[in-house]
Amino acid sequence: MPPREIDPRLLSEGWGFLLFSPDATSTGLHLDGLRCLREKGFEIEEAWWAHPDPFHTAELYAENRTGEETAYQDGLVDRLFSLALPLACIVRNRVPRDRPAADRLVELKGPSDPRRCDSDHLRWILGAENKVMNRIHTSDSSHAAVREARLFASCEVADFIPKRPRHGAPPVLGRSSSFSALLVLCELRSRLWESQTLAAGTAEEVRRWLNVERDAAAVRRKASSDLRAIEAAWAAQRELGGGIGLPDAARAALNATTSVTWKDQELEPLLDVVRKAGVPPSATEELILRCQFAYGPVPALADTAL
Numbered sequence: 001m002p003p004r005e006i007d008p009r010l011l012s013e014g015w016g017f018l019l020f021s022p023d024a025t026s027t028g029l030h031l032d033g034l035r036c037l038r039e040k041g042f043e044i045e046e047a048w049w050a051h052p053d054p055f056h057t058a059e060l061y062a063e064n065r066t067g068e069e070t071a072y073q074d075g076l077v078d079r080l081f082s083l084a085l086p087l088a089c090i091v092r093n094r095v096p097r098d099r100p101a102a103d104r105l106v107e108l109k110g111p112s113d114p115r116r117c118d119s120d121h122l123r124w125i126l127g128a129e130n131k132v133m134n135r136i137h138t139s140d141s142s143h144a145a146v147r148e149a150r151l152f153a154s155c156e157v158a159d160f161i162p163k164r165p166r167h168g169a170p171p172v173l174g175r176s177s178s179f180s181a182l183l184v185l186c187e188l189r190s191r192l193w194e195s196q197t198l199a200a201g202t203a204e205e206v207r208r209w210l211n212v213e214r215d216a217a218a219v220r221r222k223a224s225s226d227l228r229a230i231e232a233a234w235a236a237q238r239e240l241g242g243g244i245g246l247p248d249a250a251r252a253a254l255n256a257t258t259s260v261t262w263k264d265q266e267l268e269p270l271l272d273v274v275r276k277a278g279v280p281p282s283a284t285e286e287l288i289l290r291c292q293f294a295y296g297p298v299p300a301l302a303d304t305a306l
Contacts, residue, residue, distance in 0.1 A: 013100035014093045015045075016138065017145035018109075019060070019086050019152065023133040023179040025049075026084035029126045033136060034089075036125055040108060041095035049085040049157040054078045056155055060137065060148060073294060076132050079287050088152040090145075102145055105138040113295075119221070127220030130295035133179055133288070181292035182217035182230065184285045185257045186210060189237065191279040192253055202244060209233045209240075234258035253277035267293040 020030040034044060052060075057078055093101040110121025114128035128134040139145035193206050213233035216226040241254045256273045267289060274280060281289065 013102075013142055015142065015145065016042075016091050016093070016101040016105045017149040017152075018089050018091060018105060018136060018138040019050075019148075020089070020136055021086050021134070022080055022084035024126055024135040025087050027179055029135060030087050033122060033126055036122055037091060037108075040104075041093060042091045042101070042105075043094050044089055045092050046090040048088055048153075050088045050152045050155050051085060051157045052081055052152065052155045056151055057081050059151055073132065076287065076291050076294060080132060080291070083284055083287070085157060086152075088149070090149055100142055102139050102141050106140060109136050109138050124221065127180075129180060130291050132291040132295065179288060180217060181289055183214065184281065184288050185260065186213050186217055187285065188274055188279050188281060189254065189257050192250055192257075192274075192277055195278055196246065196250060198244070202240060206237065206240060209236045249273075249277045253279065 020033055024030045024033060037044070050056075058074075061074075061077065091101070091105070093104065108122055110117035110123040110128075112131050112134055114123050114130065114134055117124040117128065119125075122136055123134050126135040139148050190210050193203075193210070198206065210233070212229055216222070216229035216233070219226050222230075235258075238255060238258050241251050246254065253274045253276070256270050260270075271281070271286065271289070
């Protein structure tokens with residue numbers, strides 16, 4: 001279990017605190033994060049699964065919660081932290097540097113908006129998609145590290161001292177996870193197709209295009225070829241749907257989920273269409289879509305029509 005009294009050495013400039021959020025831990029991406037931290041010269045001294053409630057997240061993000069204008073986004077954060085356990089970590093800087101460890105961690109994780117991240121930022125490496133699902137939080141200073149470590153020590157759940165990743169195989173680098181709005185749309189469409197009676201040849205072609213789409217959508221940082229593959233898969237599925245005479249509700253859902261423009265499209269009409277087609281998103285899927293629509297396009301899609 002984490003220490004009841006956080007080690008006072010955290011007050012030194014060589015120590016820091018960070019938190020892998022549920023969109024990272026529920027998909028195994030924290031293992032990549034731990035490996036990257038070690039490569040950058042940090043040692044994991046203490047780590048534990050935490051079970052925060054809205055009080056803990058409110059305290060963690062107190063400086064960012066400025067009133068009514070952020071109430072909706074705050075609710076998304078609280079719901080995200082109810083889905084899975086975050087991993088709290090106390091880390092030590094193994095390589096003495098001129099700057100405090102907290103400053104190095106802030107620089108390493110990258111901006112809260114993934115669209116501003118570079119390829120060496122942890123949030124880019126872990127495939128962060130928006131300002132809610134951005135994988136990792138780090139303390140802004142040594143004093144903040146002590147406060148936040150004590151905060152999350154009060155909602156401890158179980159020991160997890162990850163000297164080496166040993167809880168299952170690490171995810172493949174370069175891949176994302178089901179915490180992706182594009183993958184949610186693909187899953188909704190997969191269920192839509194499964195609800196229809198299709199000829200064997202059509203069903204096989206649908207599966208092929210869904211697999212093309214899944215493979216491209218799962219890439220964390222999408223190249224232009226990945227975007228073209230997604231667009232081609234969407235166009236092919238619209239053409240298939242028009243050719244076999246899908247029912248109106250199914251065709252509307254197919255068109256809505258293959259014509260997404262995050263900047264211009266509203267979420268509620270999209271949700272209404274897929275529900276009418278009999279393929280409502282799960283609570284987790286809806287949350288992922290709400291996070292994405294609230295904050296705009298994923299980094300790789302920022303300047304595209306997707």
